[in-house]
Amino acid sequence: MSTETAASAPSGAAPINSTIPPNPLREGMPEETAPRPAAIIIFGASGDLTRRKLVPAIYNLALSRLLPQGFALVGVARRPKPEFAAEMRENVAKYSRRKPLNDAAWNELAAGISYVQGDHNDPTTFTKLKEELERVDKTRGTAGNRLFYLSVGPDEVAKIVRGLKESGLVVAPSDDPEASYQRVIVEKPFGTNLATAKALNRELLTYLDESQIFRIDHYLGKETVQNLLVFRFGNTIFEPLWSRQHVDHVQITVAEEIGIEGRIDFYEKIGITRDIVQNHALQILTLVAMEPPSSWDANAVRDEKVKVLRTLRPIRGKEVLERTVRGRYAAGTVRGDKVPGYLDELEALRAEKPELSKDSKTETYVGMRLELESWRWGGVPFYLRAGKRLAKRVAEVAIHFKSLPHGLFKDTLGATNEPNSLVIRIQPDEGISLRFATKVPGQGIAVREVAMDFRYGAEFGASTPEAYERLILDAMRGEATLFTRADEVEAQWGFIDPILAAWEKYEAPVANYPAGSWGPTEADGLLVGGDTWRKP
Numbered sequence: 001m002s003t004e005t006a007a008s009a010p011s012g013a014a015p016i017n018s019t020i021p022p023n024p025l026r027e028g029m030p031e032e033t034a035p036r037p038a039a040i041i042i043f044g045a046s047g048d049l050t051r052r053k054l055v056p057a058i059y060n061l062a063l064s065r066l067l068p069q070g071f072a073l074v075g076v077a078r079r080p081k082p083e084f085a086a087e088m089r090e091n092v093a094k095y096s097r098r099k100p101l102n103d104a105a106w107n108e109l110a111a112g113i114s115y116v117q118g119d120h121n122d123p124t125t126f127t128k129l130k131e132e133l134e135r136v137d138k139t140r141g142t143a144g145n146r147l148f149y150l151s152v153g154p155d156e157v158a159k160i161v162r163g164l165k166e167s168g169l170v171v172a173p174s175d176d177p178e179a180s181y182q183r184v185i186v187e188k189p190f191g192t193n194l195a196t197a198k199a200l201n202r203e204l205l206t207y208l209d210e211s212q213i214f215r216i217d218h219y220l221g222k223e224t225v226q227n228l229l230v231f232r233f234g235n236t237i238f239e240p241l242w243s244r245q246h247v248d249h250v251q252i253t254v255a256e257e258i259g260i261e262g263r264i265d266f267y268e269k270i271g272i273t274r275d276i277v278q279n280h281a282l283q284i285l286t287l288v289a290m291e292p293p294s295s296w297d298a299n300a301v302r303d304e305k306v307k308v309l310r311t312l313r314p315i316r317g318k319e320v321l322e323r324t325v326r327g328r329y330a331a332g333t334v335r336g337d338k339v340p341g342y343l344d345e346l347e348a349l350r351a352e353k354p355e356l357s358k359d360s361k362t363e364t365y366v367g368m369r370l371e372l373e374s375w376r377w378g379g380v381p382f383y384l385r386a387g388k389r390l391a392k393r394v395a396e397v398a399i400h401f402k403s404l405p406h407g408l409f410k411d412t413l414g415a416t417n418e419p420n421s422l423v424i425r426i427q428p429d430e431g432i433s434l435r436f437a438t439k440v441p442g443q444g445i446a447v448r449e450v451a452m453d454f455r456y457g458a459e460f461g462a463s464t465p466e467a468y469e470r471l472i473l474d475a476m477r478g479e480a481t482l483f484t485r486a487d488e489v490e491a492q493w494g495f496i497d498p499i500l501a502a503w504e505k506y507e508a509p510v511a512n513y514p515a516g517s518w519g520p521t522e523a524d525g526l527l528v529g530g531d532t533w534r535k536p
């Protein structure tokens with residue numbers, strides 16, 4: 001854990017919204033302290049992520065009084081943006097989890113927002129940025145501490161970090177806890193395959209120390225994903241059941257109703273396997289399957305996660321065709337709205353962008369049957385699926401326990417004889433639900449399945465922090481537990497690469513599914529032993 005504490009505000013720095021009351025849910029718990037003064041610099045400041053997630057997250061940190069008193073936010077992008085702060089105000093009003101916009105908090109934050117226009121291929125951009133950061137150090141009291149957020153494509157990352165290093169904007173970390181820090185958050189996907197991820201790691205490590213690199217996977221910042229660890233290792237009653245002795249199979253689902261949201265160029269290069277499975281879905285899998293770490297220390301936790309990735313039995317060659325299914329949404333209806341298919345969207349854009357492929361093999365759905373080669377999990381199938389334009393937005397982990405060894409109530413069971421299951425709902429409607437058999441009141445024995453349900457919303461209120469809030473704050477504190485280490489990201493690609501290669505080599509079909517369904521019917525064939533996909 002971090003050892004950094006709140007530093008006192010330098011004179012001239014405005015306290016961020018000191019009138020907001022503390023979080024009542026944490027009453028009686030130690031106060032969360034703001035990190036040291038710092039500037040956050042976002043590369044890719046004109047992009048969607050900045051608009052929808054990053055700036056709203058920073059605003060919510062300000063609103064929760066979790067930003068340091070010396071704080072500045074500097075956007076960097078190619079386009080001129082004379083009204084950057086005003087534009088961000090509109091986005092925050094629209095996308096912040098807490099509404100309406102609190103003017104006092106926003107105005108305090110906005111006083112420290114500025115923008116540097118420039119192309120990161122041009123060295124003068126870094127000169128301008130350096131001048132701006134020296135200015136904010138003086139006027140905002142940011143003390144030379146810099147958190148660079150690279151919200152850019154994987155091909156741009158190394159160039160920017162090289163520019164930062166060459167212009168002296170990042171320097172090697174010092175052992176002196178009072179010395180200023182420079183850290184870099186790198187957005188996913190980290191590389192586009194194992195070779196590019198390794199090359200990127202190598203190059204970044206020539207300019208930075210590993211302790212300065214924060215590879216982000218925002219799923220790790222979700223409360224419910226973190227709660228997987230608390231649920232497993234903060235209780236005694238579940239862990240004895242968490243193995244092949246009791247678990248029949250596990251299903252991990254990351255389903256979305258949205259399509260590719262105008263990101264067709266990105267999707268044509270990336271596909272859902274690189275966009276969601278390589279990172280979010282595999283991260284969830286590591287947390288479900290890992291052994292208890294020795295402590296809540298960044299490396300102890302990440303060591304255990306890497307071990308899980310190493311026990312994943314590789315799927316290679318023709319076996320890929322049996323254990324994976326890739327799909328693509330066709331036109332259909334999502335929540336009552338008619339939506340076009342992926343190829344229709346592609347075709348519509350081709351007039352404008354003739355370089356888009358006529359023979360797209362991009363997958364918007366993937367299903368897989370995975371196995372872990374370990375004493376704990378040997379023989380337990382882990383089914384994993386991720387898809388765009390599915391019936392419902394839901395991310396969940398379902399642990400299906402073994403069937404009854406002896407059907408004591410088989411003649412009286414009536415409609416159901418379901419094995420127990422435990423469903424951890426990551427989003428929406430965050431919570432945990434345990435299903436078990438119960439006697440239906442009345443004469444004789446009739447048995448029915450019921451659910452014991454814990455809902456975050458009911459217990460803690462609706463508005464939990466967004467993943468990016470937690471992760472930005474952690475990076476400011478130098479706390480890396482919820483970020484991906486170099487070997488981890490390489491192990492993820494090491495598993496995914498052979499699947500992508502085999503799809504190409506064997507021209508694996510891309511199965512169509514209607515938008516608004518639960519994916520291609522071909523994916524049903526992945527399940528063994530009578531298992532079926534859940535329809536959450």
Ligand code: BG6
Pocket residue numbers: 256275276395
């Ligand atoms: C992003 C993907 O990482 O995660 C998007 O690039 C996806 O394609 C998004 O829509 C899903 O995030 P969330 O937090 O809405 O589940």
